[in-house]
Amino acid sequence: MRTADRYVRSLRELELVLYVDGERVADPTTHPRVRPAINAVAATYALAHDPRHRELATAHSDLVRAPVNRFTHLFTQPQDLVRKLELQRVLGRLTGTCFQRCVGMDGINALFVATWEAGGDAHARFVAWLEQVQRSDDVINGAMTDPKGDRSKRPGEQPEQYLRVVERRPEGVVLRGAKIHQTGAANAHQILVMPGMAMRPGEEDFAIAAALPVDAPGVTMVLGRQPSDERKGGPDAGNARYSGQEVVVLFDDVFVPWERVFLDGQLGPCATLLETFAGYHRASYGGCKPGNLDVLIGAASLLTRLHGVERASHVRDKLVEMAHLTETVHGLGLGASSKSTQHGSGVWQVDPVLANVCKHNVTRLPYEIVRLAEDLAGGLMATMPSLADLRHPVIGEALRTVVGSDERALALRLVESMSYGAGSVPLRIECMHGAGSPQAQRIVLERAVDWEAKVRAARRLAGLPPREGEPIEDRRVDAEIDDAGQ
């Protein structure tokens, strides 16, 4: 398994085409807007060698018969799903941000399931690739979301809005299009493209799953702007060391050989892939977000101490509320992960209802936690001069009296960055839209809930007769109880 050092070095060997703010980047590992994201990924490597976390951060792979980094591991034991969540919480707390390898991990597992259902060579090809990934310990950028353009149109009506196969050659396929919202793509070794929605007959060209190196010819990456990103690398960054990253990946006729094509037009397995991935990834948010929120709670708590109000009842109450909501998210991730079932392929799947319920709460509760953090932190977090002012020879001393201490200044910057700055992306908008927007979860829930069973229970208890064909076992219990003791 790679170390953090070897991970960073490996990135330098790639010939990545990456643009940031209109400029081509030569070495991402030293670029102030990219390096913090690399650091967050590096933590996933460091923990695999850390005696405290090694057991959590690694797993024994039956495929390569060796220990592997958990981020390349299949969920072959029920406990793997729970351990994934625990590892995510540790990393979320360690980095305070998104560590960017979960889409790859969840994607690997979902594609294992989907290619197994597709049968034939697909699964074998995928397994062969996965063995290589486990050995190399590569960062896999799971690439799902297409731009989608006008949501009222299908892919065929606006093909340029979807990644698609534009040519099939004897040796492989040619891909064109783009993937957006690509978390951590500029820090990855490989891209694993997958379709971003269920496709219908006639849309086979959009139903493609394949792996390719990030520096394959024709791949261009453009870093997304993020709030306060110009502060990165500077003293006002808040969380200076770690950050997330979002990338648009452009595919300009990129060739992928067949051995790396795992699905090509199989609509059923693609639907399976999406559903399985959604389950895994919606539960994942019950791991990483609570870890991030731990940091925000800690920062708010620290500030209340520095303000001398940490014993005020309303302050304590707000901290408890923040913790309560954080653990609500975590508990739901655990609930979804512990209520798992084994798929025919051998991989375990989370409970789909609870995974969606977990994520749906994630679209709400962290916002309230952030609101409470802003309440506790106080207005200075958005009115304080820069650290450059605080250290200025003329005005610095007076300003430091105003602010109180360097401790307070830095803690305020941390809360600011997690509420408004680069660190707030994983805590707000990613909570909202990552792994599917709120409405996506509601649609799954509406489909997954057994409404008829509920209606049946209500009718029976209201004293209404059974409808034709309705199971009546519960009514037999009622009758037994009515007669009891007679």
Place this chain on the structure above:
Amino acid sequence: MRTADRYVRSLRELELVLYVDGERVADPTTHPRVRPAINAVAATYALAHDPRHRELATAHSDLVRAPVNRFTHLFTQPQDLVRKLELQRVLGRLTGTCFQRCVGMDGINALFVATWEAGGDAHARFVAWLEQVQRSDDVINGAMTDPKGDRSKRPGEQPEQYLRVVERRPEGVVLRGAKIHQTGAANAHQILVMPGMAMRPGEEDFAIAAALPVDAPGVTMVLGRQPSDERKGGPDAGNARYSGQEVVVLFDDVFVPWERVFLDGQLGPCATLLETFAGYHRASYGGCKPGNLDVLIGAASLLTRLHGVERASHVRDKLVEMAHLTETVHGLGLGASSKSTQHGSGVWQVDPVLANVCKHNVTRLPYEIVRLAEDLAGGLMATMPSLADLRHPVIGEALRTVVGSDERALALRLVESMSYGAGSVPLRIECMHGAGSPQAQRIVLERAVDWEAKVRAARRLAGLPPREGEPIEDRRVDAEIDDAGQ
């Protein structure tokens, strides 16, 4: 294991002293305000013999080396905690109300743990009693809550507000006082008294745990009034068959022999008892309440069909929201139950943080679900004339036109009873105060959360130096990452 029929018969053999609304009750099994509660308990017996649910409703006891009803079972396997929750959901949906045996079950397990810690004869006496309970399959009324009077005073300042030992004789103890909020007490065979709060040195007389028959001399029970309870047994009852029940139990110098005294003044084990019980019981609400809520959702859904609005988007959205909140509660119960640890006694304990988080959500979310049910059900649920009017020879026909159908009338009554009537007690006030009021959970959370770890993570990420004595492993990871690739 008892059947429903033998359970009801067994109640007739007791010489219970029970008052309802100022009158002594001769036979509770035929009293209109008591029988629905008996029916709900009877369901716990019926399921143990129901082929569909037998596996869930029973368990193998290592104590008596035989299958026992799960409500008398110890949580000796990690899965026992999860199965408990699943059984509670089935029963919650079957009865639409509180089935009253969970306090006993959770109390048995907590007392097993506490007496094991107390050591000596205590544990042996308790185990001997428990074996008898498992064999007889008795309903155990777990009796915890004292009246408490003025909350700013300790027991010693107002002893009459607490159940207490007033005499210790060679053969046993004499108890005086009362227990309130005794769910299902009038349907039980035995009372298991336990202290309702942690006691301090000097308060040993209040630290008593013991078992006694419900008809022990000196025990008097008085049924609590509940909303719309005069409708019970009538056509407007809503859920006519099943109901909960709350009882005040008065102890007028009740003698208990030593063999049924399990704790007597051991303050530490009493504190353990309380904490362990709170954990179990706060997770339990993640089982039964979702089952009850299933019925309410079903009733609301049924009404939207009868109103012809079931396809309206706002209607569907509200139903989805009700299901989402219901599964939030259930998922947290599962999360708490799956994250268990084994106590030295061999019994498994739930995660205390998640159990409190589960219950704390229960003090909020069901209220919102009920509100949505009232929205969907429409105003007629509180303005509709009685069923007697609807069936009246003169005005009935015109009224039935107004109401639309018997189906609608009965569904409205069911929602009414679960929102305002007898059926609303388990869905609202019991959610609020059962297993501890909201503030009790906040106090546990404030204590259980590792605030220092959060502050430490925040300080480190904000760029602040370690404080003296602080663990610095995470800072070593930071340094490794800073150096990576250099």
Place this chain on the structure above:
Amino acid sequence: MRTADRYVRSLRELELVLYVDGERVADPTTHPRVRPAINAVAATYALAHDPRHRELATAHSDLVRAPVNRFTHLFTQPQDLVRKLELQRVLGRLTGTCFQRCVGMDGINALFVATWEAGGDAHARFVAWLEQVQRSDDVINGAMTDPKGDRSKRPGEQPEQYLRVVERRPEGVVLRGAKIHQTGAANAHQILVMPGMAMRPGEEDFAIAAALPVDAPGVTMVLGRQPSDERKGGPDAGNARYSGQEVVVLFDDVFVPWERVFLDGQLGPCATLLETFAGYHRASYGGCKPGNLDVLIGAASLLTRLHGVERASHVRDKLVEMAHLTETVHGLGLGASSKSTQHGSGVWQVDPVLANVCKHNVTRLPYEIVRLAEDLAGGLMATMPSLADLRHPVIGEALRTVVGSDERALALRLVESMSYGAGSVPLRIECMHGAGSPQAQRIVLERAVDWEAKVRAARRLAGLPPREGEPIEDRRVDAEIDDAGQ
């Protein structure tokens, strides 16, 4: 103006056909389920003669050139709308329940506006009738809501679900059908029927507004069941003196002479009537509900004192929250009432957006207030034995020790009745559906909001060019500011 005494006597002179729970009622003024509702209405008469409130409770009528009870008054001054709200709050606090005359008052004003728009004799007939009402000081039952049956069908497809004209004779019209949710109908002198929804061409027979005595031949009233209504008149009633009331009114070919027919098929004025009434009545909830909630807050506060916890910070915080939410509702009622405009008829109308916003908050906030009341009151409110038990010669003394004091017992019953019992109907389901269900307010808001103005502002500030035909005055301001100081 009538006194309370003369009001009650006047009811005895009516030959009302009223059923309660399957039985014909001879004298409503002594019936335990009706008298409390009569009492609440009587308060509206008493205040008009009370020196403290006379100014608020009465107004000078230009029609009859004399002071009249405000409940029969037209909103001819802007301040009339605000005073209405203030009077409602006083009465809401005095009675703790619905005092039942607001639909009549708001209906009178709305019909004044609508008949003015209809023009011709309609308005003159209405004014003549109104003068009589102001002189007699009658209680007017504003009757709007039809049963409606299947919401996906129009009235013509299910005429039996709507009140309608079934015959037009030279002397008047014949009405058939029913009105439901008729608050206070059994305590009124006259019924003012109005259409419950906007009608379309071809539905003229359903577009009828007319007045008739409550004891007109063919009118039958049936009292709706309400939670815990069997307690009325007994010691466990909670608020024993005052209560609301809901009635189904059946019209079995009821004749109304033309002089009391105000609208008959005029679709436009009917739509005006509905919209105007909705505005008035949705703002009204900002008056009465805060008054009711004052009582609930007072009861909760009283209980915290009796429990000795009134200084606990979480207790104080919950009381403040209850007050905050209560004043939110009241402030919105005031906002809607103060932002009024004068209609051509001379009557002032509330701001429709704010009136709907007020009511929409009423469908949510009181539920949260009730939830907090249940939190503060404690579980005993739903587990306490009856007052009959508490005063029982054998068990009473022990029970009184448990409960603590009569004060506490009665305060608990009050909270119970306002949370679950008869007193909860005005605080929950009436808040939800009265004056229109939540979705009705959202529909008005969607229509009333000027979305284009908002989009225009956003486009301009985002730096987008004006669209064709768009007003550009704000862009001129921008340009002026860009140039400033150059």
Place this chain on the structure above:
Amino acid sequence: MRTADRYVRSLRELELVLYVDGERVADPTTHPRVRPAINAVAATYALAHDPRHRELATAHSDLVRAPVNRFTHLFTQPQDLVRKLELQRVLGRLTGTCFQRCVGMDGINALFVATWEAGGDAHARFVAWLEQVQRSDDVINGAMTDPKGDRSKRPGEQPEQYLRVVERRPEGVVLRGAKIHQTGAANAHQILVMPGMAMRPGEEDFAIAAALPVDAPGVTMVLGRQPSDERKGGPDAGNARYSGQEVVVLFDDVFVPWERVFLDGQLGPCATLLETFAGYHRASYGGCKPGNLDVLIGAASLLTRLHGVERASHVRDKLVEMAHLTETVHGLGLGASSKSTQHGSGVWQVDPVLANVCKHNVTRLPYEIVRLAEDLAGGLMATMPSLADLRHPVIGEALRTVVGSDERALALRLVESMSYGAGSVPLRIECMHGAGSPQAQRIVLERAVDWEAKVRAARRLAGLPPREGEPIEDRRVDAEIDDAGQ
């Protein structure tokens, strides 16, 4: 009255000492981080000359017997308070941000009241100054908030944390200390210092209210950092033209002549000042914030059109919810402003309860509105590359396909800036802490609510006897009603 142009020119004439990010600023009117804030203030001048808004934006002053800009006007008519709110909404919508003159306006009125109470020369001096301000139409920076340091200490224990008089000379006072959170200070002409909390005997040196030019010797200003402030003046700014601004103002022994000292140690009037200011300013948020939110709603609405989802029911529902919450805030501002009372000085004061209720809702509802905007806007708002990338010769075309249109890119940037960027400060943290943090409002509410009246109403309705000395008029009404008809 000044024009926008003359306002900007006037700023150039000041010799302001201003630092931004460690550098001294020569001309604020051209500095990219300051000019947008100047523009927002300029709008308050432009509207006074705009035919559409002149009536709202100006008022007749009895002091100078001439029309003045409303921002320098006293609330001498009840309608002045309502018009203030309407003007704030217009400006909030026009600029999409904070226009920075309200603290001055509210401060002027509060100080008019307070100096009137102080009596003597104080009021005359203040009025003389105010006349000059009305004539010059200056921007007044109302400076209240002291750094406060450790909140558990009084000013005397940490004088450096409060602005204070360090010397009293025959000609005037010398001030030392700092004021923080100074909205718009760098765009103002004068500073009006006021105490930020009620002072106690012995703390007279901290009870100082006085006016001074922004460029008085010893005054230094330091611009606060705000989220994404480095984008200001660039293409990714979102709202490029308008912005708010927060400043730390340092007072290094600043001399103020007596004629500009309005309060100096008068503790009572200082408390009046604070309370009156809090009332005005907490209601003000019901004006400007809804105006800002209009823009955010418009931007979200625009994006749903660009995505082709504007007819989806959940989308419409979210927009309606945003509008509902926005109007809730506005309605409460109107409610507080319309329920005014006249102070002895002649100035009208808002209702203190409703003003606090308005502001308290402002600490919550805008956060939910922003959350909904993020939901509707979609994830691209935080993952989209910079405008520089979108216009790049190599990658621009492909990126523009991904983004869809310039319209969408700019609308996304606007939502981003109002949710995370510089434009989010007025919509979130300023909503939270401006005009007092949430707890400050709760403290006022706890004090201002008449709890005893509520308890009295509850006791009476519960059937409890009057307590000694309690007013019993309502009980006389009860008795009258009990007897009615007997």
